[in-house]
Amino acid sequence: MHNDPTYQLLASFFFASVVGFLMQRSRFCNTAALRDAMLFKNYRNTKAMLALMIVGTLGFTALMTVGAGHPIVFEVGINQFIGLFLFGIGMVLAGACTVSSWVKSGEGNVGTMWAVLFTFVGMFLFSLYWSAAYWPPASATMSQLPNLKGLQLGVANAATLQSQTGIPAIVFGLIQAAVLAAIYYKIIRYERAAEQARAGAQARAEAVAQTEEATAAAIGMQRGKQTAGNR
Amino acid sequence: MEFFKKTIDPVVAMVIVGLLDIFLFLVVGAWTVGGGETMITGLIAKGILGHRLDRIPFWVQDFKPTFAYWKMYISLGMFFGAFVGAVLSKEFYWRVPRHLNEWVMITIGGLLMGIGIRLAFICNVSTFFAITPQINLGGYLAVSGIIAGAWVGSWIYKKVLEA
Numbered sequence: 001m002h003n004d005p006t007y008q009l010l011a012s013f014f015f016a017s018v019v020g021f022l023m024q025r026s027r028f029c030n031t032a033a034l035r036d037a038m039l040f041k042n043y044r045n046t047k048a049m050l051a052l053m054i055v056g057t058l059g060f061t062a063l064m065t066v067g068a069g070h071p072i073v074f075e076v077g078i079n080q081f082i083g084l085f086l087f088g089i090g091m092v093l094a095g096a097c098t099v100s101s102w103v104k105s106g107e108g109n110v111g112t113m114w115a116v117l118f119t120f121v122g123m124f125l126f127s128l129y130w131s132a133a134y135w136p137p138a139s140a141t142m143s144q145l146p147n148l149k150g151l152q153l154g155v156a157n158a159a160t161l162q163s164q165t166g167i168p169a170i171v172f173g174l175i176q177a178a179v180l181a182a183i184y185y186k187i188i189r190y191e192r193a194a195e196q197a198r199a200g201a202q203a204r205a206e207a208v209a210q211t212e213e214a215t216a217a218a219i220g221m222q223r224g225k226q227t228a229g230n231r
Numbered sequence: 232m233e234f235f236k237k238t239i240d241p242v243v244a245m246v247i248v249g250l251l252d253i254f255l256f257l258v259v260g261a262w263t264v265g266g267g268e269t270m271i272t273g274l275i276a277k278g279i280l281g282h283r284l285d286r287i288p289f290w291v292q293d294f295k296p297t298f299a300y301w302k303m304y305i306s307l308g309m310f311f312g313a314f315v316g317a318v319l320s321k322e323f324y325w326r327v328p329r330h331l332n333e334w335v336m337i338t339i340g341g342l343l344m345g346i347g348i349r350l351a352f353i354c355n356v357s358t359f360f361a362i363t364p365q366i367n368l369g370g371y372l373a374v375s376g377i378i379a380g381a382w383v384g385s386w387i388y389k390k391v392l393e394a
Contacts, residue, residue: 008259008301015255015262016305019248020312025237025320026244030355034381039389048241049359055249056364060256064365070260074352074362076369081376083351084358086343088380091355092388094340098264098354102306106313111328115341120272122345127272127289130349158366172366 020103029100031091041194043187050184054177061173064159076153236320252360259301261361264309265354267302268345269294332391340384351376 022028026048033045063069091097094115096104101119104112146154158169252262273296277284284290317323328334348354353362353369355377363370 005299005301009299009304011255011258012301013304013308013311015251016308017312017315018251019262020309020314021316022239022244022248022312023309024313024316024322026239026241028241028244030359031381034378035385035388038382038385045241048245051242052245052249052252052360053364055246056252056261056360057366059249059253060261060364061366063253063257069256070258071256071365072260072263072357072362072367074367074369076367076372078372080351080353080369080373083347083349084353084355084373084376085347085380085383086350087347087355088377088382089384089387090340090343090345090347090380092340092381092384093336094344095337098268098344098348098356099309102264102309103313106310107317107326108323109326111326111333111337114328114334115337115344116268118338118341119268119345119348120275122342122347123269123272123349124276124345125342126346126349127287127294130289130293153368156368157362161366169366173364176364176366 019099020106023099023103024107030097031095031100034088035092043191047184047187050180050187054180054184057173057177057180058170061158061169061176064157064169064173065162067159071157071159073155074157076156249360261357261365262305263302263354263357263361264306265348265352265357267300267304267306268354269349270296270300270303271306272345274298336388336391347380 028048029045030049033049036042036044037046060069060071064071094101094112096112096115098119101112101116105116146152158172161167161172162169248262255262273284273290273294276290277296284296290296314323328337344354351373353373358370358373358377363374
Protein backbone atom coordinates (compact mmCIF):
# COMPACT_ATOMS: atom_id res chain seq x y z
CA MET A 1 0.00 0.00 0.00
CA HIS A 2 2.85 2.38 0.86
CA ASN A 3 4.25 2.29 -2.64
CA ASP A 4 0.98 3.13 -4.32
CA PRO A 5 1.60 6.63 -5.77
CA THR A 6 -1.98 7.85 -5.29
CA TYR A 7 -1.76 7.03 -1.61
CA GLN A 8 1.56 8.88 -1.32
CA LEU A 9 0.19 11.93 -3.12
CA LEU A 10 -2.89 12.06 -0.90
CA ALA A 11 -0.81 11.61 2.27
CA SER A 12 1.55 14.43 1.32
CA PHE A 13 -1.25 16.74 0.22
CA PHE A 14 -3.18 16.15 3.44
CA PHE A 15 -0.03 16.62 5.56
CA ALA A 16 0.89 19.83 3.77
CA SER A 17 -2.63 21.32 3.98
CA VAL A 18 -2.60 20.94 7.75
CA VAL A 19 0.94 22.34 7.88
CA GLY A 20 -0.02 25.30 5.70
CA PHE A 21 -3.04 25.99 7.88
CA LEU A 22 -1.05 25.79 11.13
CA MET A 23 1.74 27.96 9.71
CA GLN A 24 -0.73 30.58 8.57
CA ARG A 25 -2.51 30.62 11.93
CA SER A 26 0.68 30.66 14.02
CA ARG A 27 2.63 32.97 11.67
CA PHE A 28 5.61 30.68 11.92
CA CYS A 29 8.39 31.49 9.49
CA ASN A 30 11.69 29.69 9.16
CA THR A 31 13.40 32.78 7.71
CA ALA A 32 12.26 34.83 10.69
CA ALA A 33 13.55 32.10 13.03
CA LEU A 34 17.09 32.93 11.88
CA ARG A 35 16.79 36.57 10.78
CA ASP A 36 14.88 37.90 13.81
CA ALA A 37 17.23 36.13 16.20
CA MET A 38 20.22 37.77 14.50
CA LEU A 39 18.83 41.24 13.80
CA PHE A 40 16.36 41.87 16.62
CA LYS A 41 17.14 39.24 19.28
CA ASN A 42 13.55 38.03 18.93
CA TYR A 43 13.30 34.26 19.44
CA ARG A 44 9.58 33.60 18.94
CA ASN A 45 10.11 31.59 15.74
CA THR A 46 13.49 30.17 16.75
CA LYS A 47 11.89 28.38 19.71
CA ALA A 48 9.19 26.90 17.47
CA MET A 49 11.85 25.69 15.03
CA LEU A 50 13.82 24.04 17.84
CA ALA A 51 10.65 22.40 19.21
CA LEU A 52 9.90 20.87 15.81
CA MET A 53 13.51 19.68 15.47
CA ILE A 54 13.41 18.01 18.91
CA VAL A 55 10.13 16.18 18.15
CA GLY A 56 11.44 15.17 14.72
CA THR A 57 14.79 13.95 16.02
CA LEU A 58 13.21 11.72 18.66
CA GLY A 59 10.55 10.35 16.31
CA PHE A 60 12.80 9.71 13.32
CA THR A 61 15.63 8.09 15.27
CA ALA A 62 13.16 5.93 17.21
CA LEU A 63 11.71 4.65 13.92
CA MET A 64 15.17 4.25 12.38
CA THR A 65 16.24 2.12 15.35
CA VAL A 66 13.70 -0.51 14.32
CA GLY A 67 14.36 0.01 10.61
CA ALA A 68 11.02 1.70 9.90
CA GLY A 69 10.34 4.90 7.98
CA HIS A 70 11.90 6.34 4.85
CA PRO A 71 15.16 8.10 5.67
CA ILE A 72 16.62 10.09 2.78
CA VAL A 73 19.63 8.40 1.26
CA PHE A 74 21.71 11.47 1.04
CA GLU A 75 25.39 12.13 0.46
CA VAL A 76 27.31 14.40 2.76
CA GLY A 77 29.16 16.95 0.62
CA ILE A 78 30.68 20.40 0.63
CA ASN A 79 28.00 21.46 -1.86
CA GLN A 80 25.52 21.42 1.04
CA PHE A 81 27.39 24.14 2.85
CA ILE A 82 27.80 26.32 -0.26
CA GLY A 83 24.26 25.73 -1.49
CA LEU A 84 22.61 26.52 1.82
CA PHE A 85 24.87 29.54 2.23
CA LEU A 86 23.46 30.96 -1.03
CA PHE A 87 19.98 29.89 0.07
CA GLY A 88 20.40 31.66 3.42
CA ILE A 89 21.26 34.97 1.75
CA GLY A 90 18.40 34.50 -0.70
CA MET A 91 15.73 33.74 1.89
CA VAL A 92 16.51 36.84 3.94
CA LEU A 93 16.50 39.06 0.84
CA ALA A 94 13.25 37.54 -0.41
CA GLY A 95 11.75 37.66 3.10
CA ALA A 96 10.48 34.08 2.75
CA CYS A 97 11.85 30.56 2.66
CA THR A 98 10.46 27.63 0.71
CA VAL A 99 7.63 27.12 3.21
CA SER A 100 6.61 30.65 4.00
CA SER A 101 6.76 31.59 0.32
CA TRP A 102 3.91 29.13 -0.31
CA VAL A 103 2.08 30.05 2.90
CA LYS A 104 2.31 33.80 2.27
CA SER A 105 1.32 33.31 -1.36
CA GLY A 106 -1.80 31.58 -0.03
CA GLU A 107 -2.53 34.72 1.99
CA GLY A 108 -2.39 36.79 -1.19
CA ASN A 109 1.16 38.13 -0.98
CA VAL A 110 2.23 39.00 -4.53
CA GLY A 111 5.86 39.57 -3.45
CA THR A 112 6.31 35.97 -2.32
CA MET A 113 4.60 34.67 -5.48
CA TRP A 114 7.26 36.59 -7.37
CA ALA A 115 9.92 34.96 -5.14
CA VAL A 116 8.54 31.47 -5.92
CA LEU A 117 8.56 32.29 -9.63
CA PHE A 118 12.20 33.32 -9.47
CA THR A 119 13.08 30.26 -7.41
CA PHE A 120 11.82 28.28 -10.42
CA VAL A 121 13.89 30.47 -12.74
CA GLY A 122 16.97 29.91 -10.57
CA MET A 123 16.41 26.15 -10.61
CA PHE A 124 16.02 26.14 -14.36
CA LEU A 125 19.16 28.23 -14.90
CA PHE A 126 21.04 25.84 -12.66
CA SER A 127 19.78 22.83 -14.60
CA LEU A 128 21.49 24.30 -17.69
CA TYR A 129 24.78 24.53 -15.83
CA TRP A 130 24.38 21.01 -14.47
CA SER A 131 24.48 19.69 -18.01
CA ALA A 132 27.64 21.61 -18.85
CA ALA A 133 29.82 20.52 -15.92
CA TYR A 134 29.89 17.45 -13.74
CA TRP A 135 30.52 19.44 -10.63
CA PRO A 136 28.39 20.19 -8.56
CA PRO A 137 27.62 16.62 -7.64
CA ALA A 138 25.60 14.69 -10.14
CA SER A 139 24.69 11.03 -10.32
CA ALA A 140 28.26 10.06 -11.19
CA THR A 141 29.84 11.72 -8.16
CA MET A 142 27.00 10.81 -5.79
CA SER A 143 27.73 7.11 -5.54
CA GLN A 144 26.89 6.85 -1.82
CA LEU A 145 30.57 6.19 -1.14
CA PRO A 146 33.22 8.71 -0.12
CA ASN A 147 34.54 10.42 -3.24
CA LEU A 148 36.97 13.15 -2.35
CA LYS A 149 37.46 14.28 -5.93
CA GLY A 150 33.76 15.11 -6.15
CA LEU A 151 33.89 16.58 -2.62
CA GLN A 152 31.48 13.87 -1.48
CA LEU A 153 31.87 12.12 1.86
CA GLY A 154 29.37 9.30 1.49
CA VAL A 155 26.10 8.64 3.34
CA ALA A 156 26.04 9.01 7.11
CA ASN A 157 22.88 9.17 9.19
CA ALA A 158 21.43 7.63 12.34
CA ALA A 159 20.80 4.32 10.54
CA THR A 160 24.34 3.99 9.16
CA LEU A 161 25.76 5.00 12.56
CA GLN A 162 23.67 2.24 14.11
CA SER A 163 24.87 -0.41 11.69
CA GLN A 164 28.51 0.67 11.95
CA THR A 165 28.80 1.14 15.71
CA GLY A 166 26.08 -1.16 17.01
CA ILE A 167 24.71 1.66 19.14
CA PRO A 168 20.94 2.07 18.59
CA ALA A 169 20.00 5.12 16.50
CA ILE A 170 17.76 6.44 19.28
CA VAL A 171 20.87 7.03 21.47
CA PHE A 172 22.23 9.49 18.88
CA GLY A 173 18.75 10.98 18.68
CA LEU A 174 18.61 11.48 22.45
CA ILE A 175 22.01 13.21 22.41
CA GLN A 176 20.98 15.55 19.59
CA ALA A 177 17.60 16.26 21.22
CA ALA A 178 19.38 17.10 24.49
CA VAL A 179 21.65 19.59 22.71
CA LEU A 180 18.67 21.22 20.99
CA ALA A 181 16.77 21.31 24.30
CA ALA A 182 19.77 23.00 25.96
CA ILE A 183 19.72 25.73 23.28
CA TYR A 184 15.95 26.11 23.82
CA TYR A 185 16.45 26.42 27.58
CA LYS A 186 19.19 29.00 27.07
CA ILE A 187 16.85 31.11 24.93
CA ILE A 188 14.14 30.96 27.60
CA ARG A 189 16.63 32.03 30.25
CA TYR A 190 17.81 34.89 28.04
CA GLU A 191 14.20 35.98 27.47
CA ARG A 192 13.45 35.92 31.21
CA ALA A 193 16.55 37.97 31.98
CA ALA A 194 15.64 40.49 29.28
CA GLU A 195 12.07 40.66 30.63
CA GLN A 196 13.33 41.29 34.17
CA ALA A 197 15.78 43.92 32.96
CA ARG A 198 12.94 45.66 31.12
CA ALA A 199 10.65 45.49 34.16
CA GLY A 200 13.49 46.79 36.36
CA ALA A 201 14.22 49.68 34.01
CA GLN A 202 10.54 50.58 33.94
CA ALA A 203 10.32 50.51 37.75
CA ARG A 204 13.38 52.74 37.99
CA ALA A 205 11.97 55.15 35.42
CA GLU A 206 8.71 55.33 37.39
CA ALA A 207 10.57 55.95 40.64
CA VAL A 208 12.56 58.76 39.01
CA ALA A 209 9.39 60.26 37.59
CA GLN A 210 7.77 60.13 41.04
CA THR A 211 10.69 61.89 42.75
CA GLU A 212 10.71 64.51 40.02
CA GLU A 213 7.01 65.07 40.50
CA ALA A 214 7.44 65.34 44.27
CA THR A 215 10.31 67.82 43.85
CA ALA A 216 8.32 69.84 41.37
CA ALA A 217 5.38 69.88 43.77
CA ALA A 218 7.61 70.93 46.67
CA ILE A 219 9.18 73.74 44.60
CA GLY A 220 5.74 74.82 43.48
CA MET A 221 4.56 74.99 47.10
CA GLN A 222 7.58 77.06 48.07
CA ARG A 223 6.99 79.40 45.17
CA GLY A 224 3.38 79.65 46.22
CA LYS A 225 4.44 80.63 49.73
CA GLN A 226 6.90 83.17 48.32
CA THR A 227 4.29 84.80 46.11
CA ALA A 228 1.89 84.82 49.03
CA GLY A 229 4.58 86.49 51.15
CA ASN A 230 5.28 89.12 48.49
CA ARG A 231 1.71 90.08 48.40
CA MET B 232 -15.73 32.13 13.24
CA GLU B 233 -14.03 33.59 16.30
CA PHE B 234 -12.08 30.35 16.76
CA PHE B 235 -10.15 30.88 13.54
CA LYS B 236 -9.16 34.43 14.40
CA LYS B 237 -6.96 33.42 17.31
CA THR B 238 -3.25 33.20 16.61
CA ILE B 239 -1.88 29.80 17.60
CA ASP B 240 1.30 29.70 19.68
CA PRO B 241 4.01 28.77 17.12
CA VAL B 242 5.63 26.28 19.52
CA VAL B 243 2.34 24.37 19.89
CA ALA B 244 1.75 24.53 16.12
CA MET B 245 5.22 23.24 15.32
CA VAL B 246 4.99 20.36 17.82
CA ILE B 247 1.80 19.25 16.01
CA VAL B 248 3.62 19.62 12.67
CA GLY B 249 6.49 17.56 14.12
CA LEU B 250 4.14 14.70 15.05
CA LEU B 251 2.57 14.79 11.57
CA ASP B 252 6.07 14.86 10.05
CA ILE B 253 6.88 11.61 11.89
CA PHE B 254 3.73 10.07 10.39
CA LEU B 255 4.76 11.24 6.91
CA PHE B 256 8.27 9.83 7.49
CA LEU B 257 6.66 6.50 8.24
CA VAL B 258 4.53 6.38 5.09
CA VAL B 259 6.52 8.20 2.37
CA GLY B 260 9.43 10.21 3.71
CA ALA B 261 10.14 13.30 5.76
CA TRP B 262 8.82 16.74 4.92
CA THR B 263 10.72 18.46 2.11
CA VAL B 264 9.95 21.20 -0.40
CA GLY B 265 12.92 21.70 -2.72
CA GLY B 266 12.38 18.51 -4.74
CA GLY B 267 8.74 19.33 -5.34
CA GLU B 268 9.59 22.83 -6.50
CA THR B 269 12.14 21.39 -8.91
CA MET B 270 9.48 19.11 -10.34
CA ILE B 271 7.08 22.03 -10.78
CA THR B 272 9.89 23.89 -12.57
CA GLY B 273 10.37 20.87 -14.81
CA LEU B 274 6.67 20.63 -15.63
CA ILE B 275 6.46 24.34 -16.44
CA ALA B 276 9.59 24.10 -18.59
CA LYS B 277 8.15 21.05 -20.35
CA GLY B 278 4.95 22.99 -21.00
CA ILE B 279 6.88 25.86 -22.57
CA LEU B 280 9.70 24.03 -24.34
CA GLY B 281 8.06 20.67 -25.12
CA HIS B 282 10.47 18.09 -26.53
CA ARG B 283 13.31 20.60 -26.63
CA LEU B 284 13.61 20.13 -22.83
CA ASP B 285 15.05 16.64 -23.46
CA ARG B 286 18.24 18.29 -24.66
CA ILE B 287 19.04 19.33 -21.08
CA PRO B 288 20.41 16.21 -19.33
CA PHE B 289 19.20 17.28 -15.89
CA TRP B 290 15.55 16.89 -16.92
CA VAL B 291 16.23 13.47 -18.42
CA GLN B 292 18.57 11.90 -15.86
CA ASP B 293 17.71 13.51 -12.54
CA PHE B 294 14.21 14.99 -12.71
CA LYS B 295 12.07 13.59 -15.48
CA PRO B 296 8.94 15.77 -15.38
CA THR B 297 5.98 13.76 -14.03
CA PHE B 298 2.84 14.52 -12.07
CA ALA B 299 3.26 11.36 -9.97
CA TYR B 300 5.93 12.88 -7.69
CA TRP B 301 4.64 13.10 -4.12
CA LYS B 302 6.87 16.00 -3.01
CA MET B 303 5.17 18.33 -5.47
CA TYR B 304 1.87 17.96 -3.65
CA ILE B 305 3.47 19.25 -0.47
CA SER B 306 3.95 22.68 -2.04
CA LEU B 307 0.40 22.71 -3.37
CA GLY B 308 -0.99 21.50 -0.03
CA MET B 309 0.79 24.24 1.92
CA PHE B 310 -0.57 26.86 -0.47
CA PHE B 311 -4.08 25.41 -0.13
CA GLY B 312 -3.94 25.10 3.68
CA ALA B 313 -2.65 28.65 4.09
CA PHE B 314 -5.31 29.95 1.72
CA VAL B 315 -8.06 28.23 3.75
CA GLY B 316 -6.58 29.55 7.01
CA ALA B 317 -6.36 33.08 5.64
CA VAL B 318 -9.91 33.05 4.26
CA LEU B 319 -11.42 31.61 7.48
CA SER B 320 -9.69 34.23 9.60
CA LYS B 321 -10.50 36.97 7.05
CA GLU B 322 -6.80 37.67 6.60
CA PHE B 323 -6.73 37.13 2.88
CA TYR B 324 -5.98 40.28 0.93
CA TRP B 325 -3.62 41.17 -1.88
CA ARG B 326 -0.31 42.46 -0.63
CA VAL B 327 1.93 44.06 -3.22
CA PRO B 328 5.46 45.31 -2.43
CA ARG B 329 5.52 49.06 -3.02
CA HIS B 330 9.17 49.97 -3.49
CA LEU B 331 11.42 49.05 -6.38
CA ASN B 332 14.25 47.93 -4.08
CA GLU B 333 11.87 45.36 -2.51
CA TRP B 334 11.16 43.89 -5.95
CA VAL B 335 14.89 43.78 -6.72
CA MET B 336 15.69 42.08 -3.40
CA ILE B 337 12.89 39.53 -3.86
CA THR B 338 14.04 38.73 -7.40
CA ILE B 339 17.67 38.22 -6.38
CA GLY B 340 16.57 36.31 -3.27
CA GLY B 341 14.37 33.97 -5.30
CA LEU B 342 17.14 33.26 -7.79
CA LEU B 343 19.65 32.56 -4.99
CA MET B 344 17.18 30.19 -3.30
CA GLY B 345 16.60 28.26 -6.51
CA ILE B 346 20.31 27.96 -7.29
CA GLY B 347 21.15 27.11 -3.68
CA ILE B 348 18.56 24.33 -3.49
CA ARG B 349 19.83 22.66 -6.66
CA LEU B 350 23.49 23.02 -5.68
CA ALA B 351 22.94 21.52 -2.23
CA PHE B 352 20.19 19.09 -3.36
CA ILE B 353 18.21 20.19 -0.29
CA CYS B 354 16.15 23.17 0.87
CA ASN B 355 15.81 24.75 4.31
CA VAL B 356 12.93 22.43 5.27
CA SER B 357 14.85 19.27 4.56
CA THR B 358 17.84 20.80 6.35
CA PHE B 359 16.06 21.57 9.61
CA PHE B 360 13.14 19.15 9.62
CA ALA B 361 14.29 16.12 7.63
CA ILE B 362 17.99 15.36 7.40
CA THR B 363 19.25 16.96 10.62
CA PRO B 364 16.66 15.08 12.72
CA GLN B 365 17.82 11.92 10.91
CA ILE B 366 21.32 12.78 12.14
CA ASN B 367 22.55 12.95 8.57
CA LEU B 368 25.98 14.55 8.87
CA GLY B 369 25.23 16.63 5.76
CA GLY B 370 22.56 18.29 7.89
CA TYR B 371 25.20 19.81 10.13
CA LEU B 372 27.06 21.19 7.11
CA ALA B 373 23.80 22.56 5.75
CA VAL B 374 22.77 24.15 9.06
CA SER B 375 26.16 25.88 9.34
CA GLY B 376 25.76 27.07 5.75
CA ILE B 377 22.25 28.47 6.20
CA ILE B 378 23.19 30.26 9.45
CA ALA B 379 26.21 31.86 7.78
CA GLY B 380 24.07 32.79 4.77
CA ALA B 381 21.27 34.23 6.89
CA TRP B 382 23.86 36.31 8.73
CA VAL B 383 25.24 37.76 5.50
CA GLY B 384 21.69 38.22 4.19
CA SER B 385 20.65 40.06 7.37
CA TRP B 386 23.65 42.33 7.00
CA ILE B 387 22.69 43.20 3.41
CA TYR B 388 19.03 43.59 4.43
CA LYS B 389 20.00 46.04 7.17
CA LYS B 390 22.20 48.05 4.79
CA VAL B 391 19.37 48.27 2.24
CA LEU B 392 16.84 49.31 4.91
CA GLU B 393 19.20 51.99 6.23
CA ALA B 394 20.02 53.33 2.77
